[in-house]
Amino acid sequence: MNSQANTQSEEKIGWFKQNYVALTTIWIKECTRFLRIWIQTLVPPAITMSLYFVIFGSLIGNRIGEMGGFSYMEFIVPGLIMMSVITNSYANVSSSFFSAKFQRNIEELLVSPVPTSVIILGFVGGGVARAVLIGIIVTLVSLFFVDVQIHHIGIIILTVLLTSSLFSTAGLINAIFAKTFDDISVVPTFVLTPLTYLGGVFYSLTLLPEFWQWVSKANPVVYMVNGFRYGFLGVSDVDVTLSLALLVGFNIVLFAVAYYLLKTGKGIRS
């Protein structure tokens, strides 16, 4: 009886070790990929955000005055960091997974015994790593323009991790369905960009008429930007607890969708 229990627990440990090795392999492979092409992945957001800081923060921002009790520059910094996190986590996984599909090296994973959940975690982990790295880069760039204050570091970290994992999973789902490279740029152009720009990065929702405030609250990006802004400035247009709860909920739903699609082989198995 005891030896049977021991064998079972050894098998379990073996299973965990095997999948831990597989997970770290996929994650390191993903990180190596975006670091190898750093000119395409890490430099552009730093330049784009510097331009935003110069134009919206310094030049136009001085004429706008205060927003939410802070200088316009201070107000937009969290939103701009979050914008970089969202676009880069999405782009990383959608392009990496679609390239793997396109070059057919996704077959290496499909043939192997790596569980579907580990494949998702590996790719999403890569997206999160890139998003966090870019978040740090953009934060460092912002220090040239404004003194960044931190109200609640725990909320900042939690919001970044949950938001980047959410958009990484969304990018993965996009790549599963995509048949051409055009298909992975449709969602960022027609969905992600409008949602981000209308997600309270550049303005407080309180500036909008009541009806549009209500409409804006149907935009999930509003909760991410505001939750993140609360972590820095201690102010938010929405309830921060609700914001975190929604992020957790969206993560669970999208993970389940990605799991179902990969498990059934949608877009990758005939």
Next chain:
Amino acid sequence: MKALDISGLTKTYKGGVQALKGVDLTVDKGDFFALLGPNGAGKSTTIGIISSLVNQTDGKVSIFGYDLHTQKEQAKACIGLVPQEFNFNQFETVMQIVLNQAGYYGVPRSIAKERAQKYLAQLDLWEKRDARARELSGGMKRRLMIARALMHEPRLLILDEPTAGVDIEIRRSMWGFLEEINRQGITIILTTHYLEEAEMLCRNIAIINKGAIVENTSMKALLSKLNTETFVLDINLGQQKPSLMGYESRLLDDHTLEVDVEKAEGLNPVFAQLTEQGIQVLSMRNKSNRLEELFVRLVETAKAEG
């Protein structure tokens, strides 16, 4: 226990094309097995299902006793796949590709590095370990796919056209390598269009056509079905043209004679008659690969039967 046991395997693609119509196939442990068939016969679909790249419609597949449906992870861990088309990341180095492959199977990095050195050296790729995959020649890419498939030391190696587009020298060295790993106990399933390759390497064979197995036997038994062989003789023509009593023969030019010889007849009477006529035989060879002839016959018979 069989290395591979397939029963009632069917596959109907979305458009309604029935690629497999109930395939039954077994491969013994330690075998070197050929799966042959014309293009579109169902070879790749069968291999795709075994290696989890294609969803089956119905049937049962087990690998070393592990059911591919209910014990997927254990079954998959037994297989190493060398696909027909290059499917590695062209931007990664040779070393990264093989180490990643080992990682997917849970092989710790230290062991993976030792294996990488062993297999890359055996396949003459060690010098190229830091080269990106896209910089390799066609033959090197083929060998890289074999090295990659061996990184988790599979019990069953499936090779789908492993020597396509490879020059004869490299092909021969690959044959030697495959024979060696088969001797060490790895079961091998090979599909190829070079029938000479299958005849030379494989002990057992299945021929698939139009989604069904039309022949499944040992290579010896299959070759013994061939009653007639055609020989090509290089000759020095004497005063007269050759005339062979009891044999079908054709003089292709002044130096080449083709003779059909039934197995029971033997070649001695042919030489005797030619010597009598003052014709010297300089050399002799089989006109075509024996397996190729059988293959064409089997496929044509299946076609005629509908």
